[in-house]
Structures are given as C-alpha cells and as structure tokens.
Amino acid sequence: MAAFPAPASGVVPTDQLVLRAAVSAFLGRYRGQTRVHTESDLRIFLRWCTDHDLDPLASARADVERYVRWLQDVRRYQPSTVSRRLSVVVGFYRVCVIDAILDHSPADYVRRPTVPAESPTLGLGHLQFEALITTARLSTNPNDFALVALLGxxxxxxxxxxGASIADLGEGSCPLVLDT
Incomplete structure (x- = not known):
C-alpha cells in the first residue's frame, strides 16, 4: 500500500512491515473487482490515519469514530457509503485480531450510520423492465439483450x-444464448 512510503534509508521499520503484512492478509481474502474496491476503501482509511499522525495498529475506538465522522461531515458521503467504508475497516481489524496482530479490534462497538431500508435511488418497475428487455431482445446486436439480462x-x-465472459457463465448455465 502506498499509504506508508518507505523511508529514504531503504530500511522499513518493523511496525510498517507488520502493517503491510496485515493489509496483505486482509486483501488476500478478495479477488477481482471486489479486491480493487476493498483496497480502495482501505487505502482511504490508511491515508486518513497518515494525515492524522495515527498508527492504524495503535488506534482506539474513538479514532475509528473520528474517521466515520470525517466521512460524514467533511467528505459528506451518504450513509450507505460510510457504512460500506466502515465495513472494510471493521473487516481489516477483524483479520488483525484473527492473525494475533491485535488483541482486540478498535472498530468493535463503533456505531454504523442508519441506512434506509428503501433505497432513495429509483429502479425500474416490473413493466418498465419488461419493456426494456423486450426492446433489447429485438435489437440487432445480441449483446444488448445479454447485457440487459445480466444486469436486470x-x-x-x-x-x-x-467483466463476465461466456467461459465464466458456462454453456449450460446461461439461458441468454439466442437461437440463431
């Protein structure tokens, strides 16, 4: 992670090696785009720690709560985004406890923001989706139907x-194959 650059001497302090190992252990649980997004969220937390002269492996619950407040008040993220980013931090610290890097997680008992059960983002209704998929099926490009079906x-x-490929889906598992 680039959040903690190596010193000019080329020797990395032990605490940074432990942090790098912890980050690697945590990110090693993820693959593909999930790993990319999780790494991005963790990088934001580690950068915040650096900007506040805080060692992530020596932080307390109050520090994690300050991070959540920063996401809400300074960055003005929606509750769902704050909750997702906090989930990454909670997961990182959970792995640190599992791997005996920390005795306890500073993210335990940090309150998550309330996320409404109903998404404020409007989706398509049943009839709207039916019209969309029918239009996609009538398209001269078979990829239009495949994309709409995958998404919807x-x-x-x-x-x-x-990022999906036919090999990922398998021939028998894909009801989207058009008769030609």
Missing part, C-alpha cells in the same frame, strides 16, 4: 457484467 435478471453490477 441476475442483478449484476456493471463492472461484474462487463
């Missing part, structure tokens, strides 16, 4: 749909 029927995120 399987609930994939756009990066998941764009």
């Amino acid at each position: 029927l399987l609930g994939l995120r756009i990066f998941e749909a764009c």
Whole structure:
C-alpha cells in the first residue's frame, strides 16, 4: 500500500512491515473487482490515519469514530457509503485480531450510520423492465439483450457484467444464448 512510503534509508521499520503484512492478509481474502474496491476503501482509511499522525495498529475506538465522522461531515458521503467504508475497516481489524496482530479490534462497538431500508435511488418497475428487455431482445446486436439480462435478471453490477465472459457463465448455465 502506498499509504506508508518507505523511508529514504531503504530500511522499513518493523511496525510498517507488520502493517503491510496485515493489509496483505486482509486483501488476500478478495479477488477481482471486489479486491480493487476493498483496497480502495482501505487505502482511504490508511491515508486518513497518515494525515492524522495515527498508527492504524495503535488506534482506539474513538479514532475509528473520528474517521466515520470525517466521512460524514467533511467528505459528506451518504450513509450507505460510510457504512460500506466502515465495513472494510471493521473487516481489516477483524483479520488483525484473527492473525494475533491485535488483541482486540478498535472498530468493535463503533456505531454504523442508519441506512434506509428503501433505497432513495429509483429502479425500474416490473413493466418498465419488461419493456426494456423486450426492446433489447429485438435489437440487432445480441449483446444488448445479454447485457440487459445480466444486469436486470441476475442483478449484476456493471463492472461484474462487463467483466463476465461466456467461459465464466458456462454453456449450460446461461439461458441468454439466442437461437440463431
């Protein structure tokens, strides 16, 4: 992680080596785009720690709460974004406890922001989606139907749909194959 640059002498202090090992152990649990997004969220936390002269492995619950307040008050993130970023921090500290790097997690008992059960983002209604998928099926480009079906029927995120390949889906598991 670039949050803690190596000193000019080329010798990395032990605490930085431990932090790098902890970060690697945590990120090693993820693959693909999930790893990319998780690393990004963790990098933001580690940068915040650096900016506040805080050793992430010596932080307390109050420090994690200050980070949450910073996300809310300074960065003005929505509760769902704050909750997701806090989940990454909680997971990182959980791995640190599991790996005996820390005795306890400073993220324990940190209150998560309230995220409404209903998303404020409007989605398509049943009839609207039916019209969209029908239009996509009639398109001269078969990729239009495949993309709409992946997004709408399987609930994939756009990066998941764009990163999918036929080999990933398998021939027998894909009801999207058009008769030609």
